[in-house]
Amino acid sequence: MIYTFEKSDLITKQLRKFTTAYTHHVVGQYANIDFWINEVVTSLKAIDEHKKRFDKLYTAQKEWTEDHGTVIHEYCFICNGRCEFSNGKPSLPVYKQEKGLRKELVDAAYFFLLRCFRIGLLTREELKQKCDTIGTSIDPNDLE
8 A cells, every 4th residue: 555545544543533432532632632633734735745756756767767778577477487478667656546535534633623622622713723724614513
């Protein structure tokens, strides 16, 4: 899996745990709320810039293999050696898009913040500020 996506998924899973954890556990995590918000913001930025980083990686590998005449033959499982049917061209990385990870991360952070609000750790204004920071709005129905 791609590092950027793996990290986002890990943060999402952690934040989801906090939404159903015992209140005293949530209070402990709230003590580090700036850390968690920063993790979310950093991860969102990494997701948003993934294509740009991939393009650089792809271009660098392509140019290197072309400039240096890199030859890589596939392994043959029949003769346990170099495959005679391999064309010798190194395979270049394939771009993989994130599929909903960004939304899942924002949602997990939102519901953690909402839980903090509901147990009295955040005021409405603080909730709004933190939601603005992670790029989401507050559903008025969630405040009732």
